[in-house]
Amino acid sequence: MKEQEIKRITHEELRKNNGKDGNSSYVAVDCKVWDLSSSKMWSNGHHVNTHHAGQDLSIAMQAAPHSLEVLERFELIGELVEIKPRHLLREFPQPSPLTSWILAKHPHPISVHFPIGLGIASSIFIFFSLLFDINGLAEVSFYNLIFAAITAPLSAGAGLLSWYYNYGGVWTSIFRTKFILSVFLILILALAIAIRVMFLERGVSSLTYSFIYYGLVLLIAPTVASIGRLGGKITFPD
């Protein structure tokens, strides 16, 4: 087709030629519009029950198992106007050299073991201190709690970095749940330390504060286990 013969097709025209009610089957790919009415693969204006005529299929074409050459068997109708070319795919975020270097050291898988191990240890020690009434175990639990609280935000930060660059910052249910649980864990840790330091250590030892403190510390183990399980699901899918 010569340059001067190229017809300008509007978005409205494209949409109208959807292969239904006797209309032609037009599809647009990279701003070029093709008439696929004669194709057996496009009967009734749809292809493999997924793609429909009358649409811009630039992105779909890039995911297709066949190349662009299949379109060249059909008539090129013209060029699409009034619409932005959709053949440019969204890029995943590109890390700076320093971020690449950090990510190559796998900071999240390394750091995540600290809040998990220390958090679970804190819950276990408080459980046995309550069970056998051993004050020393409650102290050990508290020190584990402090170190879990220090390492949890670092690990969460490394996780966010990995999610943003390695997984393109795509927000899915698994990442959403992991994010919510991580925030919840950091809050539990901070609150438990605050109650212990502000009330229990100062002798404001009411039963309510003790119950809240023990409850929060016992809650750490299932929370970190759930976060760890989700992390495992991301790295080692079913």
Add this chain to the structure above:
Amino acid sequence: MSKDKIKQIDKLIEVIIRMIRKERESKRVYQKTSKKAPSDMTRLLFMQLAEQEEVHEKKLRAALELLECEKKELTKLSP
């Protein structure tokens, strides 16, 4: 119904983003290996493999975009 479909799409998106990561890792390994290759033939082979991983990644990103569009549409429809 559309909530189930959104869940299904979410699972597919998770598979795709994991695979994109794998394709990128493979590409990096092939590129690194091509630089250490002892002969032109092996160097070319690894460079070609790296290029193929790039094509796979592009296809996966296109599939990801289509699924994200579908999810957005369904989320709009969902009550």
